[in-house]
Amino acid sequence: MPPFYQLTATSLQGQPIAMSDYSGKLVLVVNTASHCGFTPQYAGLEALYTKYAAQGLVILGFPCNQFGKQEPGDADAIAQTCHINYGVSFPMFAKVEVNGGAAHPLFRFLKAELPGVLGGRIKWNFTKFLVGRDGKPLKRFSPMTTPEKMESAIIAALGI
Template sequence: MAVEAPASIYDVSATSIEGNSVSFDTYKNKVLLIVNTASQCGFTPQYQGLQALHDKYADQGLVVLGFPCNQFGQQEPGNSNQIQSFCETRFGVSFPLFQKIEVNGNNAHPLYQYLTKAAPGIFGTEAIKWNFTKFLVDRTGNLVKRYPPTAKPEDIEKDVRLLL
């Protein structure tokens, strides 16, 4: 049985890819772009665009957060060390990555329980449909928009700028 979704994004904690607990209240007053990622997906090259957004806007308060997930086509089979190494060497990723999680089902991470309840997808379905679904959160923790995997990071940039 699924646990009730958190009332606020700031009530969530997650484990960094390095194994440290990270409370989301550390991201108060930041604009967040939260993405479920995978290393062997057709959308994997979006890591480059996500890193570009991070590089361009981090000083203004944007934080990109990557959450590896293996629920879609087994496209994230690696362990944390393999995922981190791949992201750093292939795409120069320096934004925060977290340990692999589930985004759908009874074992969905509380963050994704919150996000999918706050911003249902097309036709009102809460489930994440594929890797690289993106959620944009404003500086006060309000979920602003959900983007499909096909939305490229550069297409989201205008929305990010409005929140900074």
């Protein structure tokens, strides 16, 4: 089993979720924040999810408060921002750290596989990692890359 599928994370509702639940899906992992200049990307991410979920795309949102303390709220506050303000229907997870010694194992794995320009660190909120249907990380996108600009890579990875 690929390393990605051996990882787990806690949902925003507090339930453990195995990444193996997404086996065979194209997974886009995003570190998010509710009070960031990039927060409006939630709308574009939801649009991609709505458009391509039936073809196998799943988006996983991981709130993070490490960058400018832009995710200060608890699970209820995060849910309100995501679901009420942006209509997010893709899975959201409990707040995590993405850099440093306390970084979540999922982000340690993704950064090791796709280190980016900062040599294995995440620069800011809304860094995105595309993971293939086989669990192999395919591509890393910067926070400035909008969901719309990722669509061609998603279509190619979905094989449609």
